[in-house]
Amino acid sequence: MKETMLSRFSFTETFKEKLVLMVMYRNRSAKEVAKSYRLPNVQMLNNWVNLYKKKLEKGAVTLAVMDAKDKNDPKALKQRIKQLEKSLEKANVMIYGLNAMIDYAEKELKVPVRKKRGTKQ
Numbered sequence: 001m002k003e004t005m006l007s008r009f010s011f012t013e014t015f016k017e018k019l020v021l022m023v024m025y026r027n028r029s030a031k032e033v034a035k036s037y038r039l040p041n042v043q044m045l046n047n048w049v050n051l052y053k054k055k056l057e058k059g060a061v062t063l064a065v066m067d068a069k070d071k072n073d074p075k076a077l078k079q080r081i082k083q084l085e086k087s088l089e090k091a092n093v094m095i096y097g098l099n100a101m102i103d104y105a106e107k108e109l110k111v112p113v114r115k116k117r118g119t120k121q
Contacts, residue, residue, distance in 0.1 A: 023049050030042050063083055
């Protein structure tokens, strides 16, 4: 019974991402988007948004491409700059952390990780 109930509400990843992007980057409310696309409840969309945010934090997702109309809007461009700066900051923190892990592995564990210059392949 549960499987038939769940199969009624199966959505493609593309569809989910489209709705999530509307909520996150087009400043539409989750309730409004859920109602306009006839989702069974708004909580489903909120779960998709939370999963997307977790992927963003891990660096598994890049920012969506801007629409042509948004490229001419100064307010949208300022918002995009803020998003890109935040993404760059997260990427720099991730790079710093990964380099620190590599340094630790090479020093403490005596495991050569980085390729030496001039080595033959």
